Amino acid sequence: MDIGVFIQILVWGLYAGCIYILLAIGLNLIFGVMKVVNFAHGEVLMLGAYAAFWIYTYSSINPYLIIPASMLLIAILGVFIERLGFRPIMGTGKLNEIFLSLGLIYLFQNLVAFLWSTNSRSIRSPYGEVVVPIGAIKLPLDYLIIIIFTIVFIIAFQLFMKKTTTGRAMRATSQNREAAALMGINVERMDMLSFALGSALAAAAGSLWLISGQMATPYMGSIPAIKAFAVVIIGGLGSIPGAIVAGMTLGIVENVVPLLMSSLVGILGFEMSFTAWKDTIAFFILIIVLVIRPTGIFGEKGE
Amino acid sequence: MNMKYGILFVVVVVSLLLAISLGQSAGAQNGVEEIKIGVVAPLTGGASTTGLDMWQAAVLAKDEINAQGGVNVNGVNMQIKLIQGDTGTSPGTGVTVVTKLITADEVDVLVGGFSSGITYADQVVAAEHKVPFIITGASSPVITRRDDIDTSYFFHHCPTTDDYGEDTLLFVDEIVRPAINERFGFPADRKLKLAVLYQDSKYGVGVYEGITKAIGEHNLNVDVVAAEKFKMSETDFRTVLTVIKASNPDVVYPAAFINEQTVIVTQGRRDVGLDTIYLSVECCDDPDYYTGVERWGEYSIQESRFSPYTIPAGDIHDSVAQYKQDFEAKWGVAPSMMGSSTYEGVYIAAEAIKNAGTVDKEKVRAALAEIEMPQMVEAMQNGVITFSPDYRESKFELYMQQLIWDESVGETRPKIVWPDSVKETEFVLPGWYESGSAPTETATATPTEAPTTTPEEPGFEAVFAIAGLLAVGYLVLRQRK
Amino acid sequence: MKLDRLKLDRMNLKAWLGVISLILAFLIPIISGIDTYLLTVLILMLVFIMYASAWNLLALSGQGSLGHAAFFGIGGYTSAIIAKSLGLPPLATILVGGLFAAFIGVLIGLTCVRLREWFLGMVTFGFAVIAHTITAELSWLTGGWDGLPAKKIIPVSVQNYLMYEYYLMLLLTVVVVVIIWMIMKSRIGLAFEAIRENELEAKVMGINVTRYKLMAFAVSAFFTGVAGALQIHHFGYITPEVYAIDISFLPIIYCVSGGLFTIEGPILGTIFITLLDEGLKNFGWTYERYIVIGLILILVVRFLPKGFVSIPEKIKSRLKSHP
Known part of the structure; x- marks a missing residue:
């Protein structure tokens, strides 16, 4: 493998990492504020992609302009999920959150399949054929937009959390819920807001993914969501910098390791393809990290 | 709260009633x-x-x-x-x-x-x-x-997956290989370099086995230079396509479902710059595929037996x-x-x-x-x-179609290019097509290339191997504490 | 005094219900005749009762696995491979399948000892994915994607073999459920509950948390492996589809809807959801079935956290408050 190829693979990993990061930040935000985990986050991504698809189909405007609309719709859905699903069961045990999410997964996947069939849907990007050369690497404009969007979002998000009153209130809630409530912060509103924001981010990830050339099916959310959970766990629950580093790392490692494994086995004289092991490797990494540090690399105390 | 319990009860009772119908409808006869x-x-x-x-x-x-x-x-x-x-x-x-x-x-x-x-x-x-x-x-x-x-x-x-591989490879050997040799001035007996990218499932593995079987049985002048797998519903093929590109294939044969095939072709041509002829299995001959693959699918080849957009000529x-x-x-x-x-x-x-x-x-x-x-x-x-006496299989007349851009619909549309009996048009080797190797590939060229690339690999991998060993060691020590 | 009698009555009622349902289960083939379809549904239901009860036992110790299909499949594959290569009868190899699943269960348990809730969920889920990949890869042993034929528990040549199979399954299910019930009622079960309620307190009380957690994993994986082996010896064929995500999620749905941490919950849940699914199928329902199941799960978690088994209590308390 020559070094040019290696750099290229790093870039693809980076791009793949962006989707994980958008999902992971949303998950982290919700966890931080409410201390609950929505396992159906991937289905929220899927619904975001479908929202973008339908708006695009009926309006046929520039798909990038649709993203805010899709985010808004899914943010409202997020509020519903929070109010009707997670809030009532808060404090009844962590296992219940998993069960509720499981129900949501079944509900959303099959509802979408029922309403809109399992046909693969796609959105045509106006920049689909534009490729930007950066040094030796040719980067499609769509990916550049995704990377820029992710960076802009992370910065905006950090500013929001640090500079605005609402953001500070959210941070206070995630640090100490009781104290925040005593200070006069409406913690329930913070819960709702965190779910809305987190879901909107998942919707953005779904829409961006669809526009960049992926196809939407009712089952599209499961794999990215599982990866995003791995990212959140590796990075440490509630840690946003952790999620960024872990997202990038996972995106790169899961792409590079199968190749290294093939070469290693090749040295031993066997010929074997490990490219189908991507998910398996992601879980191996997850398990190793958790065995060494049960709270993740950047996690302080976890739960 | 009470009303909510009521709703739950209604749901439970209704579902029980539905369940009871199990016995009835199973027993009903007329x-x-x-x-x-x-x-x-x-x-x-x-x-x-x-x-x-x-x-x-x-x-x-x-x-x-x-x-x-x-x-x-x-x-x-x-x-x-x-x-x-x-x-x-x-x-x-x-x-x-x-x-x-x-x-x-x-x-x-x-x-x-x-x-x-x-x-x-x-x-x-x-x-x-x-x-x-x-x-x-x-x-x-x-x-x-x-x-x-x-x-x-x-x-x-x-x-069967054997049939897919066989007919597709026969077409490649008969039509695509000579076209490449002619364009690049290769000798007529040059082996065509085929890369296979198959789904890790019965379907994908079956197509790959069908390909190797067909090459052996028909003694085709085709070399499989890369065979890589991917997990079902995979969405990111850039790395594996980069690896495939490095093996310099003349033709790439993905054995995938339509959501995967769309992404393979798009990422292959747009992201990785693997400008080659992509083959595909019949299940991708679906309207969603033509919409999804956009212009990147132009000139790719599909094996088919029933197409949404074209009808084979003749009696049928x-x-x-x-x-x-x-x-x-x-x-x-x-x-x-x-x-x-x-x-x-x-x-x-x-x-x-x-x-x-x-x-x-x-x-x-x-x-x-x-x-x-x-x-x-x-x-x-x-x-x-009719079903064959040995394994009771009916034999289909599979055909190959090439995707040609149709400006009026803004998508590609298939045209049958093989076999001659139902053909609509001739196979086209697009101008942007890049073959797997330089025009003057001779017996002397390969040995000189090989030694320069192989020694690099172990060194590079060794670093990771050592890192892995260190990680394991750390893990063990940590556990012992 | 009064309270004690009430308790006794309830225990009696439960015991009576158990005996009656057992008699019913025993009589079904006699009443309905040898209805192959009904027996197939019932046999699969029994397999899943064992499976769900085993999952429930692990959950009792506070460990909610999201990848139990790994044990289900490992049990099935081990049993099929040994039955095929050594020519042993399935009834013997099923135990080997269970034991090997238990062995793997202890290994997985070791990585999970320090993890809680959804960290553990993710890791177990990951192990199911890993088991799937490795099984498909070891094609010389497992037949890869083509799978393996598995011996039938009772040879097809035996007349009415399905009926014998049904009674055998019924017997095994009763044995498994009774063993799990005894474990739940014993000191071990109490220790599991103590760990689930508060791990730190359990430790202070002198409970060896790690040992009990591993024990839960081993026992649960054993019975899951047995259930998996029984299922594939009933089908007569095994493919890597046995590791499907649905197989991991089904016992959870059964347990949660029936009633977590109780012995009758998984049984009730399995019967109810299986019948519902089969019944709805006869209406030509497809996705709607899963929408209904998803809704039931959500509603149960939200309004009936103790599952269907708590419905009588709920009714009673409602009657009391609104005379």
């Missing part, structure tokens, strides 16, 4: 003379689009036959009744549903069967009860070749056009490939029962084994639907 055909297809889960198409096509066939007075069985006109069997995504569901069709609904014949993994388990039940099963969806050749059960009741009416043209029209009139959507063989499957079942003059399963099986009926909506070899 005295009308009917031929009962069980349609086995996935109507839930990832493959349900295909399953629905199979069911709709079967219903169309049933309606047509019944409208013409049904099936004449030994002087009595019998109507066909279809019974739906949803195999879902797990062998457990498949086995239960096939058992139900056979023993509770007492079907005379089974038609359908999609995922090979589920069909393997279904077959055990069908074999045990000796019910003829016309398999119109599962593509594994093992289905009629396995030896753990009696397979004599299984009739395979859809191309009118009947295909009629079928498409009838299907759209009935269901409001266009028919697709798996449905068309299921449509034929219902007709085959009806014909066999007519010939047998009874619904007795053993006699129907014998009639199926000897069936000879004219081709219907898919081209068959010699124009006849």
